[in-house]
Amino acid sequence: MPEAPEVEALALFLRECLIGREVTGVELVEGRALKTRTRPLDEIVGRTVTAVTRYGKHIDVDLEGVHLGLGFGRAGWATWDAPTTDDDASPGAAVIARIAFEQGILGITDAGEWLSVQLHVVDAADEVPAVAKLGPDAADPGYSREMLAEALGRRRKQLKALLQEQETLAGIGNAYSDEILFAARLSPMAHAAALSDDDVTRLHHALHDTLTAAVIARRGVPIAEQKAAKVASMRVHGRTGEPCPDCRGVIEDIPGTKGGGQWCPSCQTLPGAQPA
Structure with missing residues (x-):
């Protein structure tokens, strides 16, 4: 996508x-x-x-x-x-x-x-x-931590699903939701309502840094090569069974996604839990 x-x-x-x-x-x-x-x-x-x-x-x-x-x-x-x-x-x-x-x-x-x-x-x-019906653009450099905190609210919705909800935050799909949550060290199954202030700050930094880097990296790539460039840049998405690039864990499919999403259970934790 x-x-x-x-x-x-x-x-x-x-x-x-x-x-x-x-x-x-x-x-x-x-x-x-x-x-x-x-x-x-x-x-x-x-x-x-x-x-x-x-x-x-x-x-x-x-x-x-x-x-x-x-x-x-x-x-x-x-x-x-x-x-x-x-x-x-x-x-x-x-x-x-x-x-x-x-x-x-x-x-x-x-x-x-x-x-x-x-x-x-x-x-x-x-x-x-x-x-x-689109919400604010996720790749907009002006998208602030406060705007993210307001979008998350106290919703009992899993983070991966929420990041892909276009009415809340426009532009993120299956792959970048995995990459953002990996960078934030947050479980894709965590609920927005459970996030601490530090979690929200970390998620905002990960969202901004991941999308900014991707926008810059895709610029100038021929349109026929965009898909391949995106796939090659993924750190966890589509990497089932491969070693985690940041720890000794192994990338796994996110439960319930039928192989459509990936994460590292060793370093992406539920709020309040300690990394393995």
């Missing part, structure tokens, strides 16, 4: 490639992806891109006041095929839509077992339902 650092890198790439360029044609390969049925994709033909903005894990493309909302879901992504290349979707990824410019074609793809990409043609970014 692309998360804030990868989507931010994609938004930067699209700004450089598309701003000032006119859409010359569109092809909607998978009609189910377009959620605004009364506003066809070809409404953007003949319009010029004026801005590209990231909202959490979504991208908004402003075309002279008509907005194309791109939601990538679990397995969506984008390709850019310049006139001098023959590139297309990654192996195993289905092309959902193509948007043509004189200088190349923007492809929207989905590599999942079920369709997760969503396209919206709207008059404003926040007319996309998923964008309208």
